[in-house]
Amino acid sequence: MSSVREPVVLTAEPRGEGLDVAVAAARRVVEALLLAGDGTALDMSDVAARLEAVAERLERHAPTLQQRMVDMWAGDGVTRHDPVVGSENALAPPLRFLGRDDGSVESRTTLGLPYQGPPGVIHGGISALLLDHALDFANQWAGVSGMTGTLTVRYHRPAPLFVELVITARQETVEGRKIRTTGELHADGELCVTAEAIFIDKHLPRPR
């Protein structure tokens, strides 16, 4: 008799301290700037000066780009800096992926103003970005991954902002070096976007 195992967390857990907390704050700034708009009584040059001061301090303490590239591609760093799941990247929502016993991966998230395309809905290219990444996670969970060769995304209905999205993906077939993977994005129980991709089993070397 087999039992259903607990899903496995595939993404690095955000740390409640250090860089992750600063990046979470930066995410809040990005969203607050969009929400505020240009019509407030705020002195935006003062806001700009405060942000420039933070950036300057970070840059002054940063390692060289070459050193940082080595560091970010070592160990646990791998899933911490990309624009989809990266807790260190303020562009990322960030997504948290679970790997399930049935071979699928799943992530749930709710997106706000920074991800808007048409009025009130998620930018079609953002759905493509999230699904491309979900397909990659499905490949990793299945044990054979690679680089995207062809990605096809179909838009069935607009995916709303401010509503929980459920993003799922699974590897379908592996034939030689060609991997076929599919994924879906649902909101409110409705299918919004589907994706299908052919991946090629090859990988770029990590910086050393």
Add this chain to the structure above:
Amino acid sequence: MSSVREPVVLTAEPRGEGLDVAVAAARRVVEALLLAGDGTALDMSDVAARLEAVAERLERHAPTLQQRMVDMWAGDGVTRHDPVVGSENALAPPLRFLGRDDGSVESRTTLGLPYQGPPGVIHGGISALLLDHALDFANQWAGVSGMTGTLTVRYHRPAPLFVELVITARQETVEGRKIRTTGELHADGELCVTAEAIFIDKHLPRPR
């Protein structure tokens, strides 16, 4: 005799003051956080506190979400807040699009660490995001636009970070409500990514 006209700027020009300057500073913070990483001598909880204070101030002065949605979709605002060309959105590089006499649109940009997928190269989903938007601009420049129905993206070679990208697109055909549009992303004169999409000539209403 016809003469070649100057290309037309299709995106709202960033303003050298107000919100745009604050958002440009936020963009610098996002990149600097990624460059700094978690191994510096900096007190990241202090960095976080400074960013939280900025966010809190912005949120306190912001209009309601409903009011802001109306404002951002009025007049010139339309291309100023999205995640690709939006000068008010720190997620956007932001792209600046030109419309040419021959019916094509073009944008040039160089992407840094926030847009990284595999080591040293642009995330495949980010290329899809930029191209999806380029196709939409090609449709707008041609005079008939709509919402993405199916987007197909082909990856020919990895598109590098820190190198100028040239993104072009053009509308190919309009048959009834179906619009077919294609686009390309080049780096260093080499074709990296191509995209093709079918758009449906329909539009969501703007919030009022």
